[in-house]
Amino acid sequence: MSTAYLYADLASELKKMGHEIEVLTTTPHYNIIASDIAKQPLKRKNLFFKQSIYDGIPVYHIPMTKSRFSLKRIIDFIKFHVLALCSIFIIRKFDIVLAPSPPLTIGVISYFLAKLKGGKAIYNVQEIYPDFAINQGMLKNKLIIYMLKSMEAYVYNKSAAVVTIDNVFSNIIKDRIHQKSKLHIIPNFVDTTLYVPGNRDNSFSREHGLTDRFVVAYAGNIGYAQNWAPIIYAAEQLKHLPLTFLIIGDGVMKPWLKDTILSKQLDNIKLLDYQPRELMPEINASADLHTIVMNAKTDAEGFPSKIYTILSCARPVVVSTGAHSPLGTFLTEAGSKRIVPLDDNDAYKNAILKAYHEREQLPAEGARGRQFVEKNYSREAVAKKYNDLINNLL
Known part of the structure; x- marks a missing residue:
């Protein structure tokens, strides 16, 4: 679940x-769904801002476009940052x-x-920067790293509250905060009324020829935070089985993944575009x-919120992650x-094969996951914690 959906649900709960x-x-510029735009149309507020209404909440948009040009x-x-300050x-x-x-x-802007x-400002740490970019190898310039680490310390120590999503993140950054x-x-949380268990045989599975296959799915960002090599390897090794890897996003x-699938002739991987949340x-x-396969370089600094929606839909999961990473800690708590x-x-391929042979046990695993998120990670329960924090700050 993206941060946009997360904050939309949180805003609705706090309003209640x-x-x-x-x-x-910003204005929508990434993974645009026409039906969503139609439900929440944008109108021009003035020369610099647009406005829409979401669940009775005024939303101010700074126009942005998706571009492949770095300068743009x-x-x-x-x-965005200049106009964000002007929003006062x-x-x-x-x-x-x-x-x-x-x-x-x-x-800084907040x-x-x-x-x-x-x-008062509350800063919510969904990913730890600049650690994520440094460990990914995207950031190497020592001066820029120094500047970003100084900015990180500034944000943490100037904000009235800093919220992390789990103990692992908290332990990483606690020494960077004076108070x-x-x-x-x-x-984070999941809308347990939207993400509910459903039938394996449905219109989507029939449309894409999945009903008579054992399907291993990944739906989300196809980026650097994931390691795609184990999935490619497993698809190569398990071509003899009626098994499909479904990748959506x-x-x-994605271009590299698409080219690799074609070059290796992996017809047991089905790659689809981003789909509407509903x-x-x-x-x-x-x-x-x-399945979720984390990149070892960034495993400790990120947490894929899609794990909540998977468990909420009563589906089991095979995950490649460190035992003490945020995701690994969560899954241990969930009993996965x-x-x-x-x-x-090889370990990943064997885990997929084991699940295939134990497929009769999978529905019961999924049901236990659903019970776990209902108890601990519903949007109502988490919104109450934000409500308590806000009231304490005020």
Whole structure:
């Protein structure tokens, strides 16, 4: 589940609890779903902003476009931050600014907006930057690293509260915060009324020829945070079985993945484009098994929220992650047994094969996962924790 959906649900829940909410974001420019735009049409607010309404909540949009040109992306990035500061002229007085990461610069903007309006800033750490970019090898310049680490310390220590999503993240950043009491742990959540168990035989599975196959699914960002080598290897090794790897989404690694599938003639991998959120429960139900394969370089700094939606749909999962990573810790808490080491293609292939042979046991595993998220990670339970934090700050 993306941060956009996460914050949309959180805003709705906080509104139910009596808070007055206004949202500042961009115009849709990535994974655009026409039906979603039709339900939440954008109107021009003024020369620089557009406006829409979501669940009765005013949403102010700064226009941005998806571009493959670096210069255009840099210009849009700068424009967003400048206009975000200018939003003080269109948004009424507020008490709290809640901002997610990344990027770190959003934390800086949220602090200044709160300062200018006499409010307080809460910074929500969804991924740890710049650690993520450094470990991925995307960031090597020592001066830039120093600047970003200084910015990170500034955001953490100027914000009224810093929220991490689990103990692992909290332990990583706690020594970077002078006042430890401002550090809080509030997990992400799932809409358990939307993501519900469904029938394996449904319109999506029939449309894509999945009903008579054992389906292993991944739906989400196709990027650097995932390791695609084990999936490719398993698909090569298990071609003799009636097994399909279903990969749905978009991202920087998708062209490479598409070319690899074609060059290796892996007709047991079905690659589909990004799908509407409302279709995801049916997509999740179409699979016998879901999978997440983390990149070892960034395993400790990221947490794929899709794990909540998978379990909420009562589907079991095979995951490649470190035992003490955020995802590994979560799965251990959930009682998941299908965890394999990072960068171990054979172990991953064997885990998929084992699940295939134990497919009669999978529905019961999925049901236990559903019970786990209902108890601990419903959006109502998590929104209450944010509500308590906000009330304490005020």
